Structures are given as structure tokens and as C-alpha cells.
Amino acid sequence: MELFYFLLLGFAILMYVVLDGFDLGLGILYPALHEQHDRDMMMRSVSHVWDGNETWLVFGGVILMGAFPAAYATLLPTLYLPICLMLVALIFRGIAFEYRFKAHSSRQWWDLAFGLGSSVAAFCQGLMLGSLVQSGGEVLLSPFSVLTAFAVMAGYALLGATYLVVKTSGELQSKAKALVKPLLAAVVLAMLAVSLWNFAAVPSVHSRWLENIGWLWPIPFITAVLAFALLKSLKHSEVAPFFCAVALFVMGFIGLVVGLFPELVPGRLNLFEAAAPAQSLKFMLPGVLIFVPLILAYTFWGYRIFRGKVHDFEEGY
Amino acid sequence: MDAALLSRIQFAWTVSFHILFPTMTIGLAVLIATWEGLWLKTRNPRYLQLAKFWIKPFAITFGSGVVTGIVLSYEFGTNFSEFSHLVGPVLGPLMTYEVLTAFFLEAGFLGVMLFGWQRVGERLHFFATLIVALGTLLSAFWILAANSWMQTPAGYEFVNGQYVPVDWFKVIFNPSFPLRLVHMLLATFLTASFLVAGISAWYLLKGYDREFAKRGLSMTLWFILVLAPLQAFVGDEHGLVVKEHQPAKLAAMEGIWDKVEKSPGLRLFAIPDEKAETNHLEVEVPYLASIILTHSLDGEVTGLKAFAPKDRPPVTPVFFSFRVMVGLGVLMILVAFWANWRRRGGKLWQDKWLLRLLVCMTPAGLIATIAGWWVVEIGRQPWLVYGLVRTEQVVSNLPVERVALTLALFVVTYLVLLAAFLHFYRKLIRKGPPDMAKLESQLVGMQAPGYALNWVRELKKEGF
Numbered sequence: 026m027e028l029f030y031f032l033l034l035g036f037a038i039l040m041y042v043v044l045d046g047f048d049l050g051l052g053i054l055y056p057a058l059h060e061q062h063d064r065d066m067m068m069r070s071v072s073h074v075w076d077g078n079e080t081w082l083v084f085g086g087v088i089l090m091g092a093f094p095a096a097y098a099t100l101l102p103t104l105y106l107p108i109c110l111m112l113v114a115l116i117f118r119g120i121a122f123e124y125r126f127k128a129h130s131s132r133q134w135w136d137l138a139f140g141l142g143s144s145v146a147a148f149c150q151g152l153m154l155g156s157l158v159q160s161g162g163e164v165l166l167s168p169f170s171v172l173t174a175f176a177v178m179a180g181y182a183l184l185g186a187t188y189l190v191v192k193t194s195g196e197l198q199s200k201a202k203a204l205v206k207p208l209l210a211a212v213v214l215a216m217l218a219v220s221l222w223n224f225a226a227v228p229s230v231h232s233r234w235l236e237n238i239g240w241l242w243p244i245p246f247i248t249a250v251l252a253f254a255l256l257k258s259l260k261h262s263e264v265a266p267f268f269c270a271v272a273l274f275v276m277g278f279i280g281l282v283v284g285l286f287p288e289l290v291p292g293r294l295n296l297f298e299a300a301a302p303a304q305s306l307k308f309m310l311p312g313v314l315i316f317v318p319l320i321l322a323y324t325f326w327g328y329r330i331f332r333g334k335v336h337d338f339e340e341g342y
Numbered sequence: 343m344d345a346a347l348l349s350r351i352q353f354a355w356t357v358s359f360h361i362l363f364p365t366m367t368i369g370l371a372v373l374i375a376t377w378e379g380l381w382l383k384t385r386n387p388r389y390l391q392l393a394k395f396w397i398k399p400f401a402i403t404f405g406s407g408v409v410t411g412i413v414l415s416y417e418f419g420t421n422f423s424e425f426s427h428l429v430g431p432v433l434g435p436l437m438t439y440e441v442l443t444a445f446f447l448e449a450g451f452l453g454v455m456l457f458g459w460q461r462v463g464e465r466l467h468f469f470a471t472l473i474v475a476l477g478t479l480l481s482a483f484w485i486l487a488a489n490s491w492m493q494t495p496a497g498y499e500f501v502n503g504q505y506v507p508v509d510w511f512k513v514i515f516n517p518s519f520p521l522r523l524v525h526m527l528l529a530t531f532l533t534a535s536f537l538v539a540g541i542s543a544w545y546l547l548k549g550y551d552r553e554f555a556k557r558g559l560s561m562t563l564w565f566i567l568v569l570a571p572l573q574a575f576v577g578d579e580h581g582l583v584v585k586e587h588q589p590a591k592l593a594a595m596e597g598i599w600d601k602v603e604k605s606p607g608l609r610l611f612a613i614p615d616e617k618a619e620t621n622h623l624e625v626e627v628p629y630l631a632s633i634i635l636t637h638s639l640d641g642e643v644t645g646l647k648a649f650a651p652k653d654r655p656p657v658t659p660v661f662f663s664f665r666v667m668v669g670l671g672v673l674m675i676l677v678a679f680w681a682n683w684r685r686r687g688g689k690l691w692q693d694k695w696l697l698r699l700l701v702c703m704t705p706a707g708l709i710a711t712i713a714g715w716w717v718v719e720i721g722r723q724p725w726l727v728y729g730l731v732r733t734e735q736v737v738s739n740l741p742v743e744r745v746a747l748t749l750a751l752f753v754v755t756y757l758v759l760l761a762a763f764l765h766f767y768r769k770l771i772r773k774g775p776p777d778m779a780k781l782e783s784q785l786v787g788m789q790a791p792g793y794a795l796n797w798v799r800e801l802k803k804e805g806f
Binding site for chain 2: 072073074076077079080082083084086087088090091092094095097098099100101102104105106108109110112113115116117119120122123124127128301302304305308309312313316317320323324327330331
């Protein structure tokens with residue numbers, strides 16, 4: 026059962042990273058796309074889904090608290106500053122969705138709130154990831170954690186750019202397409218650097234990979250294939266690059282978890298030590314089994330309703 | 343200043359701020375769904391106008407509620423880590439259910455509700471609105487179950503240094519939960535009703551679309567007429583639960599100091615003095631508290647001196663918050679009767695003073711709700727989980743400057759948030775309801791299949 030919740034937690038984090046990843050990515054791309062019209066379209070392409078995407082972050086938090094309270098209690102105070110900073114950044118970018126279209130004189134401030142808020146939130150998430158891998162949570166502004174922070178930002182930006190290719194047409198689409206290549210290069214380099222560092226500096230990760238290379242080799246292999254496929258598909262497909270980017274994230278995540286498993290707070294707590302008593306896990310189980318598929322179904326339905334390009338007219342409420 | 347105190351200030355600040363928004367959106371969601379349903383049933387476009395107008399303030403309120411709520415779900419861990427370790431096995435699952443059954447539901451259907459007018463049929467749109475309203479109600483259900491458990495814990499045992507659930511039904515339906523849920527839901531409906539009534543009254547005074555304003559005001563006045571007296575009754579019943587389970591809180595609410603006070607009177611006003619363990623400047627109605635709390639003239643109520651000073655809640659804020667809440671409740675009932683009385687013969691719509699009073703009452707529900715929450719939350723101190731976990735035990739061990747920094751960050755952020763919220767709220771209200779003629783022209787052929795597609799083509803032809 027602990028294992029089930031571990032997988033669920035991983036699933037929640039992955040859903041969050043992929044879904045909020047692309048809408049945070051749009052904010053990160055803001056400095057590169059500065060025409061008002063482009064920014065209108067970018068905001069509109071996610072204004073109906075960002076709220077649902079961010080809910081996965083809350084879900085991750087409560088699953089961690091409910092299923093692994095010891096890990097929640099250990100991790101959150103150690104990651105105190107980046108968490109608080111991320112929350113504040115998310116507040117600013119969240120309200121920018123509500124206010125930007127209603128603002129006239131203050132629009133540039135909401136642009137800043139959205140762009141900077143998204144970047145800071147992504148940076149903090151990357152920083153937390155880096156610190157977690159490197160030191161079991163103690164927040165470090167080390168070269169490695171800063172590198173992961175930029176890697177996460179580049180990854181989100183890549184998701185955002187490929188999402189824009191799906192949702193837009195014409196000039197903005199070509200601008201987004203032009204951004205994909207350099208972003209992909211940055212992501213691939215960053216993934217490589219982070220993996221190699223992780224492999225070289227953490228003995229447990231090192232031995233995990235060496236001992237199991239017989240069945241772990243597909244992970245880096247598929248990742249490389251995906252990066253290549255993304256590059257190729259850019260010429261003839263609008264949708265494929267986005268899904269390649271998503272798959273790239275999934276592979277990166279799997280690669281990371283494989284190295285750390287079963288540690289939850291590396292070096293301090295593994296998932297069995299941190300798990301809540303069986304009564305709690307049992308109580309949540311029916312809810313999870315019934316509602317998670319339901320949530321996925323209506324989330325998918327919501328995306329279907331708003332499928333197609335973002336139209337260039339007022340479609341607000 | 344130590345980190346523990348700063349953490350508590352930070353939590354008080356962020357939670358007090360957050361509660362403003364859901365209080366408005368829960369009631370508003372139900373009102374909007376009602377209007378949209380009435381429109382589908384009667385085809386009277388006035389109802390659609392009401393729904394379409396109020397969706398806008400609803401949306402910005404909802405957005406503010408979402409972003410401030412996320413903060414809370416992480417603050418349990420960041421600032422009160424020992425708390426989340428101790429009671430995580432009980433509260434974590436409750437909050438997981440809140441996310442699973444409410445947050446995702448709201449977020450998933452909110453997009454359709456806000457942006458889907460031209461994308462889905464009207465029935466499906468109404469369905470989305472209903473689901474959003476249902477989501478807000480479910481959210482209230484779970485979070486109040488969690489809060490009530492912290493007030494009147496039940497169905498748990500203490501194993502290996504953690505509070506662990508043994509009977510989930512008892513955990514959720516703990517003694518103070520049912521009445522607290524009803525009390526809170528009535529508060530949100532009253533809050534939304536006073537909001538709509540006040541702004542409609544302002545439109546009448548300022549000469550906006552009169553028919554729109556009259557319909558909004560008329561409907562909400564009926565709601566208030568039923569709900570405000572009902573709330574007084576429920577609040578009174580809830581007081582009896584507090585008396586039974588949290589006597590120290592009740593003593594602070596009533597300002598009763600003696601170990602046991604026989605035939606206590608109702609203190610309308612007093613200045614509690616915690617050092618001298620007495621009240622100054624008391625204005626008291628004899629026997630009234632005894633009648634309310636024990637339903638007899640010579641009842642006995644436990645006072646604050648029955649508890650060691652370290653087990654007493656801060657008396658002054660509890661005492662005054664309680665009076666603000668009850669005072670506003672009484673005022674609401676009076677206004678409800680007066681306004682509904684004046685409605686007969688249609689005098690209300692011209693009664694400038696009454697309309698002005700209603701405008702002044704616009705935030706009444708919000709203020710009463712916050713005051714009520716302060717009674718609940720401050721009155722529970724020094725316990726975080728009543729009788730089990732003391733607040734000072736469970737604060738994270740954080741460097742003081744770190745908490746000071748984030749506290750400053752949250753204060754500034756929330757002030758900016760509030761300023762922006764008020765600015766844009768005002769802007770939306772001043773803009774007034776959507777133009778009726780335009781609304782009706784948009785409705786032509788709305789039920790026809792392919793309508794949305796044609797509409798898009800039309801717009802493109804017009805050069806959009």
C-alpha cells in the first residue's frame with residue numbers, strides 16, 4: 026500500500042509538472058514574445074485550464090501530508106524559503122489571469138506579474154528539486170541546484186513553446202516554433218549535466234545504475250530518441266512536438282526516481298519509514314480509486330471542449 | 343518576537359485573508375446557479391443577465407480564493423511541521439478528500455462556466471455551473487470537518503507518537519461538525535445575499551438598469567428574510583455545543599470569570615481585564631445568558647477561573663469578536679424585516695434611506711464571518727487540537743529572521759492582492775450589468791446545432 030501511494034505521489038507530481046509546466050512555461054517565454062497581441066493569445070490559450078493544472082500541486086501536498094506525514098513534516102520546514110517564495114510568485118501570476126484583460130493603465134504590471142511570477146515559481150521548484158537530490162532537502166544555492174533550477178525553467182519553456190505551436194497559428198506559431206530548437210538544446214544539455222552529476226556525486230545513484238544497467242539502459246536511450254523525434258516532428262506536425270516534450274519530462278522524472286528509490290527524503294527517510302498508519306492509507310484508498318480516474322476523465326473532456334486554435338476574438342465571461 | 347509567534351501571526355494573517363474569498367464564492371455560486379436555472383426554466387433573459395453579470399465578480403473572487411488557499415495547504419507543513427506530523431494521519435486524508443472531490447471539480451468545470459458560453463450547449467453550461475456550486479459546497483464540507491475535528495476531536499487513538507484515526511465516521515461527524523457546517527453555509531449565503539442586495543441598492547440609487555437591480559435586490563431580500571433568523575437559531579444551538587465541549591471558550595465569549603456563575607446575565611458590553619480577572623464597565627441584561635445557555639432562570643455556567651491561566655484563551659478578542667458577530671446578526675434580522683415590510687406596495691425601490699442602509703450593509707456578512715472565525719479560532723487557544731495538542735508544541739523550529747522575512751512578504755503580497763481585488767471589483771460594479779438588448783440579440787438561435795460555429799464565422803466575417 027505504501028508503494029501505491031508512492032506511485033500516486035509520483036503521478037501527482039508528474040501531472041503537476043507537465044500541466045502547470047506548460048502554462049508556467051508561457052510566462053517564462055514572456056520576455057521573448059513581447060507584442061501585446063501575442064501575449065493576449067498566450068494568456069487566452071491557458072486561462073481556462075491553469076486553475077485545474079495548479080490543483081495538482083495542492084493534491085501533491087495533501088497526499089504527502091496524508092500518506093507520508095513524516096516526510097511532509099521534515100521536508101517543508103527545510104524547504105521553507107523556496108516554498109514561500111514559490112507561493113508568493115504563484116499568487117501574482119494567478120491573479121494576473123484575472124486582471125490582465127480587465128486592466129488598461131496597469132496592464133504592464135500584470136504582464137510583469139505573470140512573467141516574473143512564472144519564472145520565479147519555476148526557479149524555486151527547480152531549486153527545491155536540486156537541493157533535495159543533492160542534500161536531502163537542505164536548501165543550497167550550489168552550482169548544482171542552480172543548474173537544476175535553470176533546467177526546470179528551460180523544460181517548462183519548452184513545454185510552453187510546443188503548446189503554443191498546438192494552440193496558435195500564423196505568425197505567433199512560427200515565433201513559437203523558432204523557440205523550440207534552442208530550448209530543446211538547452212533541455213537536453215541540462216538533462217545530461219544533471220544526470221551525470223547525479224551519477225558521479227551520489228554513490229547510491231551510481232551503484233543503482235551500474236548494478237541494474239541491464240534493464241535500465243532503455244531510459245536514457247528512449248530519452249535520446251524522444252529528443253530526436255521532437256526535432257524531426259517539428260517540420261510536419263503541430264501536436265507531436267508537444268507530446269514528445271511531455272514524454273521527455275516523463276522519462277527525466279523516471280530516471281530521477283529510479284536513482285533515488287525508495288528514498289523519499291534522500292539520506293533521511295525512505296517511503297516506508299515516512300508512511301502514515303494503515304488506517305489513514307485505507308481511508309483514502311476508495312476516494313483515490315474512484316475520483317482520480319473521474320478527475321482525469323473530466324479534465325480530458327475540458328481540454329476537448331476548448332480544443333483547436335485559440336481564436337482571436339473576445340471570448341471571455 | 344520569537345519565530346513561533348511570527349508563525350502564528352503569519353497563519354492568522356493568511357487564513358483571515360483567505361476566508362474572505364470562499365465566504366463570498368460559496369454563496370454566489372449557489373445564487374448564480376439559481377439564476378441560470380431560472381433562466382432555462384422561464385426563458386426570462388433577466389435571469390441570464392443576473393447570472394452573466396455576477397459571474398464576473400465571482401470569477402475574480404474565486405481566483406483570489408484559489409491562490410490564497412494554496413498557501414494554507416503548505417503552511418501547515420512549513421510553519422507547523424510538528425502539527426502535520428502529529429495529526430497528519432487524521433487531517434491529511436480529510437484534506438485529500440477535499441482536493442479529490444471539490445478542488446478538482448471546481449477547477450475542471452470553472453473553465454466551462456466562465457469561457458464556455460459559446461462552446462457548449464446551454465444545458466451543459468448550466469450543468470457546469472451547478473457542478474462548480476456543488477464543488478464549493480463540498481469543499482466547505484471537508485475543510486469544516488477538519489476544522490471541527492480540531493475543535494472537538496473524536497474517533498482517534500494515540501499510537502507511536504501520532505494521532506491515528508480509528509473510526510472515520512466519528513472523525514468526520516465529530517460533535518461540533520454538523521452545526522458548524524450549517525452555521526458556516528448560512529453565513530456564506532447571507533454574505534452573498536447582502537453583497538448582491540447592497541450593490542443592487544446602489545444601482546437603484548445611481549439609476550442603473552432598474553429592472554436588473556430590482557430583481558437582484560428582491561430575490562436576495564427574500565433569502566435574507568428566511569436565512570437571517572434561521573442563522574440566529576442555528577448559532578444559538580451551536581453555542582450549546584461550545585458550552586458542552588469547549589467551556590473555556592464559552593466563558594471567554596460571555597465574559598464570565600467566576601468559577602461557577604449562577605443565573606448569569608448577558609453582558610452587552612464590558613472591557614475584560616485578564617490580569618485582574620474581571621470585567622470593567624459591564625452593561626448586563628440580567629438572567630438572559632442563563633436563559634439562552636441553560637434554558638432556565640437559575641442555570642449555572644462555568645467561568646474562566648475554573649481553568650488555569652495557561653489554559654485560558656485570550657479573552658478580549660474573543661469577547662469583542664463575538665459581540666461584533668452577534669450584533670451584525672441582529673442588525674441583519676432587523677434590516678430583513680424592515681426592507682421586506684417596505685417592499686409591500688413597492689415603497690422600497692424609492693426609499694433612499696433604506697437603500698443607503700442596504701449599501702452600507704454590503705460587507706456585513708463578511709465582517710460577521712471573520713468575527714465569527716476569530717471567536718472559533720482564538721477561542722480554541724492555547725490548544726490547536728482541543729485538549730490534545732497545544733499550539734506552542736508544534737510550531738516549526740525555524741530561524742526567526744526567516745519567518746520574519748516571509749511574514750513581511752505575505753503582508754505586502756496580500757495588501758497588493760487586496761488593493762487589486764478592490765480596484766477591479768469596483769471597476770466591474772461601476773460598469774454595471776450587460777446591456778439587455780445586446781444580450782437578447784446574442785441569444786437568437788442559441789439552441790440551434792452548429793450555433794457556436796456559425797457565430798465564430800460571423801465574427802470572422804466582421805473582421806474580428
